[in-house]
Amino acid sequence: MGRPGVVMANGGDEGADGAPRRGRPRSIETTNAILQSAYALMATTGLAATTIDAIARHSSVSKMTIYKWWPSREALLIDAFLHHAAQMLPLPHASSGSPAARARRHAAAYAEALQGEFGKVQLAVISECISKTGSAELFYARYLQFRRDALIEMIAAGQNDGSILAEAPPQDLYDAIYGSLFYRYVFGIAPITPAYARTLVDLVLRPKS
Template structure:
């Protein structure tokens, strides 16, 4: 291969995981402590010590950055383990989700969804970059439980997932009840452990 045929060299520095982490942590901390309006690209750049040019190079829109910051936080706060009894894993996850909703995480989640809807007219970007990924993982856990009979409910795994997490989110958003870990676990059991 001659030098003319060689692969073109990428310009600029490669994406640094430390820099990416600083940006995402900064964006989430600003959203959690000061609110979504304060989480501008300028503020994230100042807080993280990273240039706006770098941020815009890695995230095409503010919404994409804020969703990725939220996603990173969700992944660390709400892991979906790939081992163990499916029903127990989902009870633990739903319980952790309620705990997160009752903290800064819940406020940030609502704010990010609102930002997506206000900016684009739909929550599609939130769904694509966050919800669909996690929903697919949980649906896989439900299907595995249906297969090994630890989950007795025979409705589609997607419908079962929506009954659990849709209920929790709806009740959180509109304040119809005080959400507790115990309630979340009982909800999972009532949806998944009965035929």
């Protein structure tokens, strides 16, 4: 399944509504240059300085091309964050251990990422969405929903095979883990470490020993 505003496997691309756009397919190399430039600018100069003009200069891609491929600056910033997150925090593969073990690794990696530029950029992008649109719905639709659904499915698989003993709905278990990590990060309540994330996963999921 393609993602809104990103390159599809066949070389084409989708519009904001998920429907394939007509016309010349995107260049993957050019798309990556735009996304990498947008993320690099967000991480180094801040969100306010990450304008379409700045991204165009940094990536050596015309503004016309950028505006053609993204419906808004906010959509581009989210896709740039998604592009980086896919490399830094790939979704756990089914062959990489039990659902609980995969959940521990992913949550620990997320906790570690929050301590660096990744956490700052994520919070800045969410704040930008809320300030521009009044909600974080755009961030959820373009970034979080796909990843959340995949991890919920992983937790449900663990419940079905008996390796996860927690009986609550898998979406509630996911929210309890990642909501807690993000809540602690935003408000600086306590240090977030990979060890804490792994302990939290075990507390919430109650994996079978």
